Amino acid sequence: MKPVQYMQEGFKAVTAGHLDTKLDFETETEFGEMRDAFNYMVQRLKDSEEKRMTMEYERMQLFSHIAHDLKTPMTTIYGYAGALARGMVEEPDKQREYHLAIKAKSTQVNQLIDQRFPIPRWVRNTR
Numbered sequence: 001m002k003p004v005q006y007m008q009e010g011f012k013a014v015t016a017g018h019l020d021t022k023l024d025f026e027t028e029t030e031f032g033e034m035r036d037a038f039n040y041m042v043q044r045l046k047d048s049e050e051k052r053m054t055m056e057y058e059r060m061q062l063f064s065h066i067a068h069d070l071k072t073p074m075t076t077i078y079g080y081a082g083a084l085a086r087g088m089v090e091e092p093d094k095q096r097e098y099h100l101a102i103k104a105k106s107t108q109v110n111q112l113i114d115q116r117f118p119i120p121r122w123v124r125n126t127r
Helices: 003-015 031-085 092-116
Strands: none
Touching: 003 031, 031 092
8 A cells, every 4th residue: 555545544444433543654754744644643633532532520529529519408408498398307406506517618619619609709709
């Protein structure tokens, strides 16, 4: 096969998503430089794709942790608020206990949001 045919096959393979493609032909012409540039380009594409996939995985892990961290106190808030709304808690001391728990868990949710998504002071002051 001629160098240009190797190049065509290589481009077709990369276009099809085969990022392990490597041109390996011998030549003393300018096709040698093109071969090397092609191989370098494909390696960079492969590295970028691997980095993108790693970042996507880490992003999904972060959202999973955030969701878990928020759901835990929200479950308490939901349960206590529901019990109070349905009149299941009649004793004033117990009602106060539930209200305080709801307030504490609400504060915890706010703190989690502030920790996970810090908003610079200058942004907060522009609202």
